[in-house]
Amino acid sequence: MSLSHALLTALIECPSSGLELAKRFDRSIGYFWPATHQQIYRELAKLEKEKLVAAKIVAGARGRKKNYHVLPKGRAELKKWVAASQPLLLIRDELLVRLRAAAVIDVPPLAGEIKKLAHQHKEKLVLYQAIEARDFSGHKMTKDQKLRHLVLKAGIEFEQLRLNFCKQALAVLKTE
Amino acid sequence: MSLSHALLTALIECPSSGLELAKRFDRSIGYFWPATHQQIYRELAKLEKEKLVAAKIVAGARGRKKNYHVLPKGRAELKKWVAASQPLLLIRDELLVRLRAAAVIDVPPLAGEIKKLAHQHKEKLVLYQAIEARDFSGHKMTKDQKLRHLVLKAGIEFEQLRLNFCKQALAVLKTE
DNA sequence: TAGCTCATGTAAGGAGTTACATGATTGA
DNA sequence: TCAATCATGTAACTCCTTACATGAGCTA
DSSP states (O other): OHHHHHHHHHHHHOOBOHHHHHHHHHTTGGGTSOOOHHHHHHHHHHHHHTTSEEEEEOTTSSTTOEEEEEOHHHHHHHHHHHTSOOOOOOOOOHHHHHHHHHTTSOOOOOHHHHHHHHHHHHHHHHHHHHHHHHHSOSSSOOHHHHHHHHHHHHHHHHHHHHHHHHHHHHHHHHOO | OHHHHHHHHHHHHSOBOHHHHHHHHHTTGGGTSOOOHHHHHHHHHHHHHTTSEEEEEOTTSSTTOEEEEEOHHHHHHHHHHHTSOOOOOOOOOHHHHHHHHHTTSOOOOOHHHHHHHHHHHHHHHHHHHHHHHHHSOSSSOOHHHHHHHHHHHHHHHHHHHHHHHHHHHHHHHHOO
């Protein structure tokens, strides 16, 4: 149940409403744990029911905005979870299935799609590198800054790997 | 629906029963699209219902073994799918959530778990490299061999990346 | 004949995706 | 006042996970 713990983390950083969380996810934790607003609302309701977070209705806001904050029980749960056993990350990669399939049948034109992918990975890479330059170019970082930087670097390296892979795939597909 | 297409690919390579497929998955396509036998049986039943594959009951075998093979409609479906639009692969990485969480709370001991992870990634890496040495050390590979090699190399590079990341994470966590 | 392995499933639940629904406030 | 936007949700579906169920041949 990583989403609930990702939400606890985000709420400790800054108490927020569901929609604010959804927006922050899109440019932060969501880079490595994507979530839609539907998921987030459902999960917040569950966390509230379990008394891990609590909500205050915000007066004078649009809609019926609720501001969530983490309760001690939620903080304890997060701490427990961080130290828990870490399952091995399995790759589940549709592109590799496609290439494997392409090896057993007549190969239909694939290069266009892969070029599109390469472009998208490139865009993400540039975005992450911009964040790195903005937030982590200074010296003497604290430990939590170092941890955040590490997580960002994981994203950068992943996108570089993918971009490079797309290029290799294109090269192989071109050799008729 | 990548699982169904992964199964079609595997069945084109070699018609098999459900259990045989499950075992082959564990040391082949399952490296990048993991699946349990329950998933595989369910998916095979669905593919049979849709007339993409057909089964023959194997006489003289244990249990009630059924041998599946791909029908022309299944082959056509696979070809169509290979050329279809490829969604961007999103990372969904529990370890990164943990490290991000560790940055906002008092860090509990994490190094042990990460060392365990590093060890598991190392094992996978060694396995993949052994497969590479066994199957892809020759020259003059055909196009489909090159594609299979490419897929394997993606696995190797991914495990190297992860292993390296674990080492970096340990280094940051050590600096108190 | 009892236990092991081969072989195929069922059931229940967790998690993510997609499409749609609803109410409140702001600004043109 | 009406459309856009903020804000919170429901519903239906697919897919994956985990645990359990069942039957049939093989072998001691």
